[in-house]
Amino acid sequence: MRIGIVGFGNLGQFLADAILKRDDLELAFVWNRTQATLQGKVDSSFILEDLDDFAEREADLIVEVAHPKITALYGPRFLQHADYLIGSPTAVADREIESQLRNAAKNHGFYIPTGAFWGGEDIKRMADRGALQALKITMTKHPRSFKVVGDLVEKRDRAIATGQRTVLYDGAVRPLCPLAPNNVNTMAAAALAAHTLGFDHVQGSIIADASVGDWHIVEVETWGPGDKKQGFHVKTVRRNPAPVGNVTGAATYLSFVGSMLGM
Incomplete structure (x- = not known):
């Protein structure tokens, strides 16, 4: 499975490292709003400079660990090409965004990680x-x-x-x-x-x-x-x-x- 990561804070770096250590996963791309954060922390071949070009990397799953605005701006577009794991599900509290995601989830699905929600x-x-x-x-x-x-x-x-x-x-x-x-x-x-x-x-x-x-x-x-x-x-x-x-x-x-x- 090819995975793209949107956001490269502490959690994004942790996920990228976890993917690179596994034989059954492949890192499709990493994007971060501040590109300088990526330098020296991930091979340049994985860096996606413009998030609008995400489809070129052919990810099976896109993981958002950046900000709720990413889902508002890109969520429905991501779902046209890949499954989508939303790390900032507060975005879905907006009724219009939730409706857009559900309408876009036809061939691919959007998911919420367990995180700290026990039970x-x-x-x-x-x-x-x-x-x-x-x-x-x-x-x-x-x-x-x-x-x-x-x-x-x-x-x-x-x-x-x-x-x-x-x-x-x-x-x-x-x-x-x-x-x-x-x-x-x-x-x-x-x-x-x-x-x-x-x-x-x-x-x-x-x-x-x-x-x-x-x-x-x-x-x-x-x-x-x-x-x-x-x-x-x-x-x-x-x-x-x-x-x-x-x-x-x-x-x-x-x-x-x-x-x-x-x-």
Whole structure:
């Protein structure tokens, strides 16, 4: 399988290295917005200078690990030539983009990596059976690990200045995705798996807390048949190691490779 990688940050470099070490995979191309980042880190034969020329590399799978804007600009075009693994699924919170992707996915499919979304397959099965009643994901990180925009910037900066544990957002996932597009991909993946609830009814909460240090803590609460007090309820807590300032935890890298290999 020939794989093209769009984005060459820490995760993109990790994926490129993983592909080059395997005999059953082939690196079709690597593209990055800042070309200088690629120099000396990957053989020049793999570097794609203009993303508009991606089809010339004949990739079987294109993996996006750059920014949600890539899906908005190129997602439907990618799907005309290859399968597409979306590493920034917050892009799909935009109804128009989701519709474009689904309409374009005729001969090829688009997929969401597991990432830090623990229990995603079980939640999807519950949704398929009509048994999923509610879902909430809470993410707690050091305030410097949140890359946010809009109204959340002031809250994040205040948390940095005061050191106080601060709830930056608590509510439906859809409005949150464009405010923290690089931080809440786990929540976007959850909203897609929990398709009977979707972006408007899956709940998300992001908390800035300097005391967590070099960890990203992801809590997933799932409710099934019955009321919230006496019905089915599962809560998982995942502690993902991550240096302060990083938006992606270390364990997510291996999970992403697993998703890629499982296609």
